[in-house]
Amino acid sequence: MSHIEARNVYKVYGGNEAAALRLLQQGADKASVQRDTGAQVGLIDISLAIAPAQTQVVMGLSGSGKSTLVRHFNRLIDPSAGQVLINGRDILQLDAAGLRQLRRRTVSMVFQGFGLLPHRNVLDNVAYGLLTRGECKADAHAQARHWLERVGLAGDAQRYPHALSGGMRQRVGLARALAMDSDILLMDEPFSALDPLIRRDMQQLLLALQGELQKTIVFITHDVDEAFRLGHRIALLRDGRLVQQGTPEELRTRPADEYVARFVAVQS
Numbered sequence: 001m002s003h004i005e006a007r008n009v010y011k012v013y014g015g016n017e018a019a020a021l022r023l024l025q026q027g028a029d030k031a032s033v034q035r036d037t038g039a040q041v042g043l044i045d046i047s048l049a050i051a052p053a054q055t056q057v058v059m060g061l062s063g064s065g066k067s068t069l070v071r072h073f074n075r076l077i078d079p080s081a082g083q084v085l086i087n088g089r090d091i092l093q094l095d096a097a098g099l100r101q102l103r104r105r106t107v108s109m110v111f112q113g114f115g116l117l118p119h120r121n122v123l124d125n126v127a128y129g130l131l132t133r134g135e136c137k138a139d140a141h142a143q144a145r146h147w148l149e150r151v152g153l154a155g156d157a158q159r160y161p162h163a164l165s166g167g168m169r170q171r172v173g174l175a176r177a178l179a180m181d182s183d184i185l186l187m188d189e190p191f192s193a194l195d196p197l198i199r200r201d202m203q204q205l206l207l208a209l210q211g212e213l214q215k216t217i218v219f220i221t222h223d224v225d226e227a228f229r230l231g232h233r234i235a236l237l238r239d240g241r242l243v244q245q246g247t248p249e250e251l252r253t254r255p256a257d258e259y260v261a262r263f264v265a266v267q268s
């Protein structure tokens with residue numbers, strides 16, 4: 001069974017949503033629908049299945065719909081049409097308690113901007129999610145210390161975010177997500193603000209942790225090298241549509257069209 005599945009997902013923002021959806025379902029493209037209905041088109045008929053313990057990269061230019069797609073997987077965004085399934089269950093059917101459970105237990109998210117709490121030290125930042133889901137302080141701190149050690153920050157538990165480098169902050173963000181012990185990690189351009197060498201270190205760290213922990217990771221990037229380095233599979237979006245989903249090798253050797261061929265050709 002797929003761990004995560006999107007079935008015929010459409011997302012339209014604002015404007016005349018019903019009219020926009022109808023036009024898209026008849027095959028219209030993003031630009032014409034936006035012009036004719038005043039709606040912003042996020043996603044068009046996306047179907048994507050992600051297997052357990054895989055790193056699925058979502059790649060595409062700015063505005064192609066990467067964040068919109070991935071935010072459907074923890075219901076930060078609800079689709080205009082279509083279904084999203086986690087472990088075979090339609091998450092749009094979840095009640096408030098089910099949604100809380102999804103966000104606290106099943107899916108964690110790591111952002112580009114780190115999202116750390118500035119007035120709490122590193123240990124408390126990592127423990128924060130555990131405390132808010134009701135774990136006692138001693139357990140939360142023990143787990144936080146464990147994950148800080150795993151990301152190489154054992155000696156930095158008492159420091160504050162402002163005193164850390166970007167790479168260290170992103171390690172804290174990663175430790176915080178891992179501490180939640182959820183099976184799914186959503187990572188929205190987590191390394192794009194980092195210097196190239198630090199970025200490479202973080203990619204290595206993620207590969208090592210993934211090999212060991214076997215999480216299902218959905219990783220957004222617009223960097224082709226990063227996508228090829230990290231992804232078991234890569235989904236390439238263009239103007240809200242999925243143009244190809246496949247292994248790095250498949251994208252390289254059997255690109256679905258000229259656009260995919262040009263996109264992957266930039267790989268160094």
Ligand SMILES: Nc1ncnc2c1ncn2[C@@H]1O[C@H](COP(=O)(O)OP(=O)(O)OP(=O)(O)O)[C@@H](O)[C@H]1O
Pocket residue numbers: 013014040041042060061062063064065066067068069222
């Ligand atoms: N809240 C919103 N309201 C209106 N339009 C939106 C909203 N969020 C996204 N969009 C539009 O949906 C489309 C896809 O945006 P999205 O942010 O998902 O793309 P992206 O590939 O993640 O881009 P980036 O790489 O710049 O983050 C864009 O045309 C964007 O303008």
